[in-house]
Amino acid sequence: METLQTIAELRNALAPLRDGRTIGLVPTMGALHDGHLALIAAARTDCDIVVASLFVNPAQFGESADLDAYPRDLARDERVAADAGVDLLFAPAAGELYPKGFATWVVPGGAAEGLEGEQRPGHFRGVATVCVKLFELVRPHAAYFGRKDAQQLAVVKQVVRDLNLDVEIRAVPTVRDDDGLALSSRNARLSPTDRERALAIPHALATRDPERARAVLAEAGIEPEYVAVADLDGETLAVAVRIGSTRLIDNILL
Numbered sequence: 001m002e003t004l005q006t007i008a009e010l011r012n013a014l015a016p017l018r019d020g021r022t023i024g025l026v027p028t029m030g031a032l033h034d035g036h037l038a039l040i041a042a043a044r045t046d047c048d049i050v051v052a053s054l055f056v057n058p059a060q061f062g063e064s065a066d067l068d069a070y071p072r073d074l075a076r077d078e079r080v081a082a083d084a085g086v087d088l089l090f091a092p093a094a095g096e097l098y099p100k101g102f103a104t105w106v107v108p109g110g111a112a113e114g115l116e117g118e119q120r121p122g123h124f125r126g127v128a129t130v131c132v133k134l135f136e137l138v139r140p141h142a143a144y145f146g147r148k149d150a151q152q153l154a155v156v157k158q159v160v161r162d163l164n165l166d167v168e169i170r171a172v173p174t175v176r177d178d179d180g181l182a183l184s185s186r187n188a189r190l191s192p193t194d195r196e197r198a199l200a201i202p203h204a205l206a207t208r209d210p211e212r213a214r215a216v217l218a219e220a221g222i223e224p225e226y227v228a229v230a231d232l233d234g235e236t237l238a239v240a241v242r243i244g245s246t247r248l249i250d251n252i253l254l
Contacts, residue, residue, distance in 0.1 A: 001078070001081060001082040001086050001087060001088070001089055002087070002088055002089070003078055003089045003091055004088060004089065004090050004091070005090075005091055005092055005093065005096070006092065006096055007092070007096060007137060010088070010090050010137055010138070011137070013088055014051075014088070014138065014139075017049050018139075021047075021048035021049055022046070022047040022048045022049070022141045022142070023047060023048070023049045023050075023051060023138065023139070023140045023141055024042075024043030024044075024046055024047030024049070024050050024051070024140055024141065024142050024143070024144060025043070025051050025052075025053070025134065025135070025138045025140035025142070025143040025144070025167075026039045026040050026043050026050065026051070026052040026053070026086075026143070026144045027052075027053045027055075027130075027131065027134055027143065027145070028052055028053060028054055028055075029054070029055060029056045029057060029070065029185070030054045030055075030056060030071070030072060030073070030074070030077045030091075030185075031070070031071040031072070031073070031077070031185035031188070032076075032077050032080040032081060032084075033183050033184075033185065034175050034183055035146055035148065035174070035175040035182075035183040035184070036052075036080075037080070037084050038146070038172050038173075038175050039144040039145070039146060039172050040052060040081070040084040040085060040086060040144075041084070041085075042144050042170065042172050043142070043144050044084070044085045046142060046170070047140075047141065047142060049087050049088070050085060050086050050087050050088075051086070051087065051088045051089075051090060051138050051140065052081050052086045052088075052089050052090070053089075053090045053091075053134055053138075054074070054077055054081075054089060054090065054091040055090075055091065055092055055094075055097065055130065056070050056072060057097075057126055057127070057130045058094055058098070058126075059098065059122075059125065059126030059129060059130060060120075060122075060123050060124075060125075060126030060127050060130070061123075061126070062120045062121065062122060062123060066247075069189065070185070071185055071188060071189075074091060077089075077091075090134075090137075090138070097130065097133055104129075105125050105128075105129050106125065106128040106129045106132050106159060106163075107125050107128070108124050108125070108128045108155050108158060108159055108162075110155075110158050111151065111154035111155045111157075111158045111232065112124035112128070112151075112155045112158075114228075114230065115151050115226055115228060115230060115238055115240070116151050116152075116240070116249070117151070118226075119225050119226065119240060124151075124152070124155050127152055127155060127156070128155060128156070128159050131143075131156055131159065132159065132163070132165070135160075135165055135167050139166075139167075140167055141167065141168065142167065142168045142169075142170050143156075143167050143168070143169055143170070144170050144172055145169060145170070145171060145172070146171070146172050146173075146174060146175070147171050147172065147173055147174050147233075147251070147253065148174040148175075148182050148183075148184070148249075148250065148251070149249070150232040150233060150236050150238060150251045150253075151230070151232050151238065153169070153171055153232070153233055154231075154232040154233045156169055157169045157233060171233065174250075174251075176202065179199055179202075180199065180202035180203070180206075181195075181198055181199060181201065181202060182201075182202070182248075182250045184248060186246050186247070186248060187246075187248075189245070189246045190243065190244065190246055191244060194243045194244045194246065197220050197221070197222065197243055198243050198248060200216055200217050200219070200220035200222055201217075201239060201241060201248060201250050202250065203216050204216040204217050204227070204239060205237055205239065205250060205251065205252040206252075208237060208252065208254060209237075210227050210228060210229060210237065213227050213237065213239065214227050217239070217241065222241050222243065223241075224239055224240060224241045225240040225241060225242065225247075226238070226239065226240050227239050229254065232251070234253050234254075235253070235254040236251050236252065236253055236254060237251060237252050237254055238250075238251040239251070
């Protein structure tokens, strides 16, 4: 596996690979776990070349404290990505994708409204912009996203459709721990007690009903930011909660 840190390096590495081989892209923010490995495995199965991006995108964080606390360990992520079969790992600095004077944004409506769009103003502007940039730089045949971030998946599909981008968006089911908690890089920030409380999230989703889900969360002493049914690439029950200082989202396709 080759790690590339600049756009020029990425383009040079990809140029000889555009000879009829299929390219799959797995966009990540690092702190790779089994959920990311499921995306890489799907890309590895479908495509000849697998490119993973590793970029903690400052444009999609509303709180600087959340951005600062996001786990970063490039050396570990390089080992995990290489073992998973990634061919090229694109790990740029923020200034590489957002150079001085950057002032052009992709601002989605539609699927980006409500839920995360309401709780985190500007979040999907950051997601949409960085995804369009990555699609243009890598020019993959397919890009892989997890259903855990169901609204993000719906937004990315909408952006690709609306802007006529030549990439297929492929969804990969949510990967869960043995106890049902959806895998997330943020889980590492949960204390043992908070980790136990977080199990109320999959239990709430298992009710498949917003009111019953709220009751399950209330029983665990959790006041959700939202519990709602929305059309996110299919009718979806979605929740967002804070447990301690850690914000977690999850959903189930109904």
